[in-house]
Amino acid sequence: GQQLNQSPQSMFIQEGEDVSMNCTSSSIFNTWLWYKQDPGEGPVLLIALYKAGELTSNGRLTAQFGITRKDSFLNISASIPSDVGIYFCAGGFGNEKLTFGTGTRLTIIP
Amino acid sequence: NAGVMQNPRHLVRRRGQEARLRCSPMKGHSHVYWYRQLPEEGLKFMVYLQKENIIDESGMPKERFSAEFPKEGPSILRIQQVVRGDSAAYFCASSATVWREQYFGPGTRLTVT
Numbered sequence: 111g112q113q114l115n116q117s118p119q120s121m122f123i124q125e126g127e128d129v130s131m132n133c134t135s136s137s138i139f140n141t142w143l144w145y146k147q148d149p150g151e152g153p154v155l156l157i158a159l160y161k162a163g164e165l166t167s168n169g170r171l172t173a174q175f176g177i178t179r180k181d182s183f184l185n186i187s188a189s190i191p192s193d194v195g196i197y198f199c200a201g202g203f204g205n206e207k208l209t210f211g212t213g214t215r216l217t218i219i220p
Numbered sequence: 221n222a223g224v225m226q227n228p229r230h231l232v233r234r235r236g237q238e239a240r241l242r243c244s245p246m247k248g249h250s251h252v253y254w255y256r257q258l259p260e261e262g263l264k265f266m267v268y269l270q271k272e273n274i275i276d277e278s279g280m281p282k283e284r285f286s287a288e289f290p291k292e293g294p295s296i297l298r299i300q301q302v303v304r305g306d307s308a309a310y311f312c313a314s315s316a317t318v319w320r321e322q323y324f325g326p327g328t329r330l331t332v333t
Contacts, residue, residue, distance in 0.1 A: 141320065152224075152311050152324035153263070198262060202319050207253075207276060210263045 114201055114211035122217045129186040131214045133199035138179040139209075141202035144171075147213075148195045156197075157184070186216075194218050222247065224314050224325035225294075232331045233302045241297040241328045245314030252295045253322060254287060257309045266310075269295060302332045 114135050123129060133142070141160055145153035157168050159175035159182060166173055170187045182201070186193055199211040225244040233239050245252050250270055255263040265279040269289040280287065284302075289295040299306055309329050313322040
């Protein structure tokens, strides 16, 4: 099945740095979801986006629904150790199943 | 405010045995989805169910795998005659509206020996 391309695949940052990651697709979506997965756990929903151009925040996290409807961005400000994990995007259109991205693994260097 | 519940969290089966994975959706959610995740990989859709109905099973292997969501009780993902390649984490998610915000359970990690 189709997968979304997430970039970068992995990030190594220092505590306190800002983080940016994105998700791109060849198809348009009308829903973008961002999840975080910790080792051994299920994905946790962070942010949901439903309108092109929409910018939504959840604490230090901000996500945007790209105006082309083919991409989405997630930013994390002032990273802390508990931000470590894998971040997945998911796109949806109408009554079609969600398509999940390949994931961005975030590691914080001490 | 119970979230999606899955059990067991870990399941070990020998080749040829059956595996039964259970999922109780969040209260008020009538849409259930099953996903499979291999180590270091993303989530692969398997099946979408509503109460007593399979809506989309396009991601389910044609043989040995089946799913149900009965009128009463949890959704069940059943894998018959397991093989080593079935070893993976299986996640259940639920939503109040079809295909919209999906909330995941903690997963069942199946190991086939």
